[in-house]
Amino acid sequence: xxxxxxxxxxxxxxxxxxxxxxxxxxxxxxxxxxxxxxxxxxxxxxxxxxxxxxxxxxxxxxxxxxxxxxxxxxxxxxxxxxxxxxxxxxxxxxxxxxxxxxxxxxxxxxxxxxxxxxxxxxxxxxxxxxxxxxxxxxxxxxxxxxxxxxxxxxxxxxxxxxxxxxxxxxxxxxxxxxxxxxxxxxxxxxxxxxxxxxxxxxxxxxxxxxxxxxxxxxxxxxxxxxxxxxxxxxxxxxxxxxxxxxxxxxxxxxxxxxxxxxxxxxxxxxxxxxxxxxxxxxxxxxxxxxxxxxxxxxxxxxxxxxxxxxxxxxxxxxxxxxxxxxxxxxxxxxxxxxxxxxxxxxxxxxxxxxxxxxxxxxxxxxxxxxxxxxxxxxxxxxxxxxxxxxxxxxxxxxxxxxxxxxxxxxxxxxxxxxxxxx
Numbered sequence: 001x002x003x004x005x006x007x008x009x010x011x012x013x014x015x016x017x018x019x020x021x022x023x024x025x026x027x028x029x030x031x032x033x034x035x036x037x038x039x040x041x042x043x044x045x046x047x048x049x050x051x052x053x054x055x056x057x058x059x060x061x062x063x064x065x066x067x068x069x070x071x072x073x074x075x076x077x078x079x080x081x082x083x084x085x086x087x088x089x090x091x092x093x094x095x096x097x098x099x100x101x102x103x104x105x106x107x108x109x110x111x112x113x114x115x116x117x118x119x120x121x122x123x124x125x126x127x128x129x130x131x132x133x134x135x136x137x138x139x140x141x142x143x144x145x146x147x148x149x150x151x152x153x154x155x156x157x158x159x160x161x162x163x164x165x166x167x168x169x170x171x172x173x174x175x176x177x178x179x180x181x182x183x184x185x186x187x188x189x190x191x192x193x194x195x196x197x198x199x200x201x202x203x204x205x206x207x208x209x210x211x212x213x214x215x216x217x218x219x220x221x222x223x224x225x226x227x228x229x230x231x232x233x234x235x236x237x238x239x240x241x242x243x244x245x246x247x248x249x250x251x252x253x254x255x256x257x258x259x260x261x262x263x264x265x266x267x268x269x270x271x272x273x274x275x276x277x278x279x280x281x282x283x284x285x286x287x288x289x290x291x292x293x294x295x296x297x298x299x300x301x302x303x304x305x306x307x308x309x310x311x312x313x314x315x316x317x318x319x320x321x322x323x324x325x326x327x328x329x330x331x332x333x334x335x336x337x338x339x340x341x342x343x344x345x346x347x348x349x350x351x352x353x354x355x356x357x358x359x360x361x362x363x364x365x366x367x368x369x370x371x372x373x374x375x376x377x378x379x380x381x382x383x384x385x386x387x388x389x390x391x392x393x394x395x396x397x398x399x400x401x402x403x404x405x406x407x408x409x410x411x412x413x414x415x416x417x418x419x420x421x422x
Contacts, residue, residue: 066420066421066422067418067419067420067421068334068338068339068341068342068418068419068421069416069417069418069419070332070333070334070335070338070416070417071414071416072332072333072334072392073330073331073332073333073350073397073414073415073416073417074330074331074411074412074413074414074415075328075329075330075331075409075410075411075412075413075415076328076329076330076331076411077323077324077325077327077328077329077411078324078327079321079322079323079411080298080299080301080321080322080323080324081318081320081321082107082108082295082297082298082318082319082320082321082322083316083317083318083319084108084110084292084295084313084314084315084316084317084319085289085292085295085315086110086115086289086292086293086315087312087313087314087315088110088111088112088114088115088293088312088313089110089111089310089311089312090108090109090110090111090307090308090309090310090311090312090313091109091110091111091309092108092109092309093107093108093305093307093308093309094106094107094108094109095107095303095305095320096303096305097303097304097305098302098303098304099302099303100300100301100302100303101297101300101301101302101303101322102297102300103297103298103299103300104296104297105296105297106294106295106296107295107296107297107303107305107319107320108294108295108307108319108320109293109294109295110292110293110294110295110313111293112290112293115286115289115290115293116290118286118289118290119283119286119287119290121286122279122282122283122285122286122287123283125279125282125283126276126279126280126282126283128279129272129275129276129278129279130276130279130280132272132275132276133269133272133273133275133276136265136268136269136272137269137272137273139265139269140262140265140266140269144262147255147259147261147262150251150254150255151252151255151256153251153255154248154251154252154254154255154256155252155255157247157248157251157252158245158248158249158251158252160244160248161241161244161245161246161247161248161249162245164241164244164245165238165241165242165244165245167241168234168237168238168240168241168242169238169241171234171237171238172231172234172235172237172238174234175227175230175231175233175234175235176231176234178227178230178231179224179227179228179230179231181227182220182223182224182226182227183224183227185220185223185224186217186220186221186223186224188220189213189216189217189219189220189221190217190220190221192213192216192217193213193214193216193217195213295319295320297322298322299322299324299327300322300324300326301322301323301324301325301326302322302323302325302407303320303321303322303323304320304321304322304323305319305320305321306318306319306320307319307320323410323411325404325407325409325410326404326407328399328404328409328410328411329361329364329396329397329398329399330350330361330396330397330398330399330415330417331394331395331396331397332394332395332397332417332419333371333392333393333394333395334392334393334395335390335391335392336370336390336391336392336393337390339366339393339395341421342363342366342395342419342421343363344363344364344365344366345362345363346362346363346419346420346421347360347361347362347419347420348360348361348362348363348397348417348418348419348420349361349417349418349420350397350399350409350415350416350417350418351415351416351417351418352408352409352413352415353413353414353415353416354408354413354414355408357408359399359400359403359404359409360399360400360403361397361398361399361400361403361417362397362398362400363395363396363397363419364396364397364398365395365396366393366394366395366396367393367394367395367396369393370391370392370393371391371392371393371394372391395419397417397419
C-alpha cells in the first residue's frame with residue numbers, strides 16, 4: 001500500500017517569515033493567541049488591575065475604619081489607702097511588701113491595752129447611768145400616786161378645817177350668849193342683894209333670906225366669870241380652827257404642785273435615760289476604737305506598706321496601700337476625632353506592651369470632658385495666641401471577666417487598645 005505524501009514544509013518567502021499553512025489561512029486566531037499580542041494584552045490587564053486595586057482599597061478602608069486604636073493608654077485602678085483610725089504603738093505588721101492579701105485580713109495590730117481600759121471605764125459609767133435611769137423610772141409612778149394621795153388628803157384637811165372653824169364660831173356665839181345671860185343674872189342677883197340688904201337693915205326680912213340672896217349674887221358673879229372664860233376659850237378655838245384652816249390651805253396648795261413634781265420626776269427620769277444612752281454611745285465608741293486597733297484589708301490585692309513595728313501612729317496616718325489587681329481597667333486617651341462612632345458597650349482588644357498578650361474588654365464609659373479640663377491649671381483659650389490642637393478624651397475600657405487572672409496587667413503599664421466600631 002502506497003504511503004501518502006507528507007505535507008511539505010512552508011516555503012520561506014523573501015522576507016524570511018514562514019508562510020501560513022493553507023489549512024489555517026481561513027480560521028480566526030484564539031483568545032490566548034490574541035492575549036499574546038502586546039497591544040491587546042495591555043488593554044485588558046489595565047482595567048483588571050484597576051478593579052483589583054479598587055476592591056483591595058475598599059477592603060482595606062472598611063477594615064481600618066472598623067476600629068479605632070491609640071497608644072496613649074495605660075492600665076488604671078482605684079488604690080485603697082489604709083490609714084489608722086486610732087493612735088497608738090504598732091505591735092505587729094502581718095504583711096510584707098507586694099504580698100497578696102484577701103479582703104478582711106489583719107494587716108497591722110496596734111497596742112489595745114489603753115482601749116481595753118477605756119472600754120471597761122465606759123462599761124462602768126453605762127452601768128451606773130442605766131441603774132439611775134431604772135430607779136427614776138420606778139420613782140415616777142410612786143411619786144404620781146403619792147402626790148394624788150397628798151392632794152386628796154389636803155382637800156379633806158381643808159374641809160375638816162373649814163368645818164372646825166364653823167363649829168368654833170358657833171361655840172363662840174354660844175359663849176357670847178352664855179356670857180350675856182350670866183351678866184343679866186348677875187345684875188338681877190346684885191340688885192336683889194342690895195334690896196335685901198336694905199330690908200335686913202330695917203329688919204323686914206330675915207338674915208337667912210339675905211344670906212341666900214348674897215350667895216346667889218356671888219354665884220352669878222362666878223357664872224359671869226365662867227362665861228367670860230368660856231367666851232375667851234371659844235375665841236381661842238376659833239383662832240385655832242382658823243389656823244388649822246390656813247395650814248390645811250397651805251398643805252392643799254402644796255399638794256396641788258404634785259403634777260409639777262411628777263413632771264419634774266419624769267423629766268429627771270428622761271434625763272437619766274438620755275444620760276444612759278449617751279453612756280451607751282460612749283461605750284460603743286470605746287468598743288469601736290478597740291476594734292480599730294486591728295487594721296483590716298479593705299479589699300483583696302497586693303500590699304505596698306510604709307509601716308513597721310515600733311511606730312507610734314496617729315489618727316489618719318497612712319500605713320499601707322492595697323492595689324486591687326482584680327479591678328484593673330484601661331484608660332485610653334483617644335483623639336476627639338476618633339470618637340465619632342465610638343459607643344459604650346463596644347468590644348475592644350488590649351495589647352499589653354510588657355507581655356505581648358492581647359486581652360478582651362469593652363468600652364465602659366467615656367469621660368465627660370477632655371483631660372486638660374480636669375488638670376490643676378486648665379488652658380485658657382480666650383487669652384493669647386490660639387493654636388488649635390486636637391484634644392484627647394479619656395475612655396474607660398473594662399476587661400472581660402477572667403482576662404487578668406494571672407495579674408500580669410498592673411496599674412501604670414502601657415497598653416494599645418483597639419475598639420471595634422462595627
